[in-house]
Amino acid sequence: MIQLYAAIWRVSGQRQIVLILLSVAIAALAAAPLKFQQDIVNLLTYGPFETSKLFLLGGGMMAVILVSLGLKWVMGYRSQLLGEDVIRLIRSRLLIGAANEEKSSGRIRTGTLSTAISAEAEELGKFTGGAFSEPVMQVGTLISVIGFVASTQPGLGLVALSMIAPQVIIVLLTQRKVNALLAERVRILRCATDQITATELKDAVQVILGEFDQIYNVRRTMFRWKVSTKFLLSSINGAGTVLVFMLGGAMVIDGETDVGTVVAATLGLSRLQGPTTYLISFYREVSSNRVKFELLRGLNLHQE
Numbered sequence: 001m002i003q004l005y006a007a008i009w010r011v012s013g014q015r016q017i018v019l020i021l022l023s024v025a026i027a028a029l030a031a032a033p034l035k036f037q038q039d040i041v042n043l044l045t046y047g048p049f050e051t052s053k054l055f056l057l058g059g060g061m062m063a064v065i066l067v068s069l070g071l072k073w074v075m076g077y078r079s080q081l082l083g084e085d086v087i088r089l090i091r092s093r094l095l096i097g098a099a100n101e102e103k104s105s106g107r108i109r110t111g112t113l114s115t116a117i118s119a120e121a122e123e124l125g126k127f128t129g130g131a132f133s134e135p136v137m138q139v140g141t142l143i144s145v146i147g148f149v150a151s152t153q154p155g156l157g158l159v160a161l162s163m164i165a166p167q168v169i170i171v172l173l174t175q176r177k178v179n180a181l182l183a184e185r186v187r188i189l190r191c192a193t194d195q196i197t198a199t200e201l202k203d204a205v206q207v208i209l210g211e212f213d214q215i216y217n218v219r220r221t222m223f224r225w226k227v228s229t230k231f232l233l234s235s236i237n238g239a240g241t242v243l244v245f246m247l248g249g250a251m252v253i254d255g256e257t258d259v260g261t262v263v264a265a266t267l268g269l270s271r272l273q274g275p276t277t278y279l280i281s282f283y284r285e286v287s288s289n290r291v292k293f294e295l296l297r298g299l300n301l302h303q304e
Contacts, residue, residue, distance in 0.1 A: 003293070004286075004290050004293045005131065007293070008086075008128050008132075011086060011089060011128075012082055012085075012086065012128060015078070015082050016082075016131070016133065018078065019075055019078055019079055019082070019129075019130075019132060019133035020132050020133050020136050022071055022074060022075040022078075023075060023133040023136040023137030023140065024136060026068055026071045026072055026075065026137050026140070026141075027137050027138075027139075027141045027143070027144055028140065028144065029064055029067065029071075030068075030141040030144040030145055031145050031148035031268070032061075032064045033064055033065060034148055034149075034264045034267060034268050035148065035264070036060055036061035036064070037260075037263065038152070038261060038263070039057050039260065040054065040057050040058065040061075040260075041260035041263045042258055042260035043057065045258070045259050045260065075133060079129035079130045079133060079134070080129055081129075082128065082129040083126045083127070083129030084129075086124075086125040086129070087122055087125030087126070088125075089125075090121040090124060091117050094116055094117050094121065098113050124293060127285055127286075131286075134282060135279060135282055138275040138279050138282070139275070139279065141275045142275045145268045145275075146161060146268075148264075149264070149269075152264065152265070153248070153257050153261050153265060155247060155251070157265075159244050159247065162240070163237065163239075163240040163269075163276070164276055166236055167233050167236055167276060167280060168280075170232050170233065171280045174225055174228075177225055178222055178225050178226065178287075181219075181221055181222045181225075185215055185218045185219065185222075188211050188214050188215050188218070189211075189215060191211060192211040192212065192215075241269055244262075244265055244266055245262075245266065248261070248262035248265055248266070249262065
């Protein structure tokens with residue numbers, strides 16, 4: 001993984017810095033709408049019932065939302081452009097390397113080359129655009145939102161934290177198996193495309209169809225792992241939401257907190273689910289792209 005990130009930084013370091021700064025600014029604004037929501041709910045619940053203050057709070061909340069969305073637009077556009085630049089760079093280097101290999105040693109494995117240029121370069125390049133900025137933004141959002149919830153009601157903040165740890169453990173335990181299946185799928189697909197381009201098609205049909213069946217079986221196993229993991233993670237998120245409602249409701253009844261804090265904490269919990277889900281998906285993506293990166297680095301196009 002370190003080698004993957006080092007390679008990304010070498011080709012896009014300066015542009016990554018801009019994206020990281022944008023992501024930090026977005027994360028810093030993440031908890032601001034929750035504070036406005038807390039104040040609005042308490043204003044409507046406890047008074048004084050001032051329409052001007054209500055509109056002022058609503059206008060401030062909308063302004064924060066628009067600024068955050070504007071920053072996300074800029075970051076999204078720049079990260080996608082960067083990803084497309086890297087896709088072009090990877091494809092150019094693969095093509096030039098293949099041309100040099102063909103000059104020096106004769107025929108090359110055109111099936112493997114076409115797969116690497118079309119699919120593998122696309123997936124790895126897209127990942128590059130948000131490789132640094134996206135996790136920074138999501139981790140910053142988690143810190144911002146958990147910090148807000150914990151500062152208003154530490155007990156509810158502890159519930160928010162307790163949701164994250166088991167999800168991380170589950171993903172770490174399952175991703176290694178998914179990575180192995182991913183590498184197997186890529187190798188089978190390369191082999192199939194090599195046979196399509198290197199032999200008489202009528203003589204290789206049955207073998208290639210068998211390899212397609214192998215790819216299907218590998219993907220089916222990957223799907224089982226992924227959807228089972230998603231089920232467990234969603235169950236944990238649901239349990240956390242119910243626990244916040246129960247604990248927060250009991251605290252309101254006992255006079256230990258106010259309704260606005262419970263509402264803000266509940267909304268904050270839903271805000272945490274997005275970054276948590278993304279970071280889990282991002283870890284999976286990093287792991288799978290590390291596999292693809294290693295496969296591309298070790299690409300052998302020489303045809304015996």
